[in-house]
Amino acid sequence: MILRILFQLVKRLAPIFLTILFIVWLYTYYGAWDYTIKNLSEFFRLILEHFILVIISMFCAVIVGVTLGTIMTRKSMEKMSSVIMAVVNVWQSVPSLGVLALAYGFLPLIGLSGIGMVPALIALFFHAVAPIVRNTYAGIESVSKDVIEAATGMGMTKKQILFQIELPNAMPVIAGGIRTSTAIIVGTAPLAFLIGGGGLGFWIFTGIALVDMGIMMAGAVPVALIAMLFDYCLGVSEKFLVSRGVRTDEIELA
Numbered sequence: 247m248i249l250r251i252l253f254q255l256v257k258r259l260a261p262i263f264l265t266i267l268f269i270v271w272l273y274t275y276y277g278a279w280d281y282t283i284k285n286l287s288e289f290f291r292l293i294l295e296h297f298i299l300v301i302i303s304m305f306c307a308v309i310v311g312v313t314l315g316t317i318m319t320r321k322s323m324e325k326m327s328s329v330i331m332a333v334v335n336v337w338q339s340v341p342s343l344g345v346l347a348l349a350y351g352f353l354p355l356i357g358l359s360g361i362g363m364v365p366a367l368i369a370l371f372f373h374a375v376a377p378i379v380r381n382t383y384a385g386i387e388s389v390s391k392d393v394i395e396a397a398t399g400m401g402m403t404k405k406q407i408l409f410q411i412e413l414p415n416a417m418p419v420i421a422g423g424i425r426t427s428t429a430i431i432v433g434t435a436p437l438a439f440l441i442g443g444g445g446l447g448f449w450i451f452t453g454i455a456l457v458d459m460g461i462m463m464a465g466a467v468p469v470a471l472i473a474m475l476f477d478y479c480l481g482v483s484e485k486f487l488v489s490r491g492v493r494t495d496e497i498e499l500a
Contacts, residue, residue: 265474269467277460278467293468295444299363299435300428300476303370307427311375312420315382316408331383338376342434345373350441366435366443373434374427381423385416414488421484428480432473436465 273279282289318327340348349369350360359365389412397407413420439447446465453462 269471272463272467276463278463281460282464289464289468292444292446292448292465293472295363296435296446296469296472299366299370299438299443299445300431300472303367303374304424304428304431306367306371307374307378307431308424310371311378311423311427312382314375315379315420316386316413318379318383319386319412327383331380334376334379337372338380340373342373342430343437343440345369345434346437346441361442363438363443365441366438366445369441370431370434370438374431377426377430378420378423381419381426382416385419385423386412388419389415417488418484421480421487425477425480425484428476429473432469432476436469 273282314330317323318330346366346369349365349372353360353365353368393411393415394407397411402410435443435445436447436450438445439451446469449461449465450469453459453465
């Protein structure tokens with residue numbers, strides 16, 4: 247029994263321990279640790295800017311993506327949903343750098359600056375909203391029609407069916423889209439530096455320009471850690487957002 251508990255403990259802690267060792271080795275070998283300590287105030291500023299870019303753009307992408315994906319599943323939108331989905335699919339194929347370039351070139355045409363944090367937030371939002379729209383639409387559409395008919399027969403209104411049946415059952419798929427979009431945003435956020443958006447991209451591209459692995463690692467490693475942090479937090483929150491009955495059904499199907 248004790249050996250089994252120890253095995254499970256090692257199994258859980260080993261990846262974390264190995265990750266910490268690898269990060270320490272990277273920082274030590276390339277001199278990223280010394281550079282970070284010498285520029286600690288700038289490091290915290292860049293971290294804050296990176297978090298602002300990720301959190302604000304992700305929040306807006308979730309609100310708009312889930313709302314639009316839900317609206318597309320309504321009967322009144324049946325004709326338009328295929329057109330919107332086609333646009334979403336095409337938009338998702340645009341590279342992240344291309345989205346930033348479009349923001350830089352298009353925003354001045356409507357009277358907005360193409361340089362700074364606001365254009366970067368707009369670009370990140372548009373780049374991340376597509377997976378959420380697709381997953382929301384697919385998740386709600388996958389809910390059994392028999393369940394919806396049974397709920398209608400019980401006298402539930404369309405609003406009650408949406409919020410009590412469709413969205414809860416579609417939540418695992420929606421959560422998957424949100425996690426995908428978060429990974430996209432965290433990975434794309436360093437490119438925001440190219441249009442003056444700030445963030446850890448400043449150190450990454452400075453290191454590339456100076457051919458200095460220490461500076462580059464000082465920016466790249468925290469980006470990877472932030473991605474893992476957000477993915478872990480979303481994984482934990484998913485357990486609270488997805489009802490136990492839906493999780494049980496998924497386990498049985500698997």
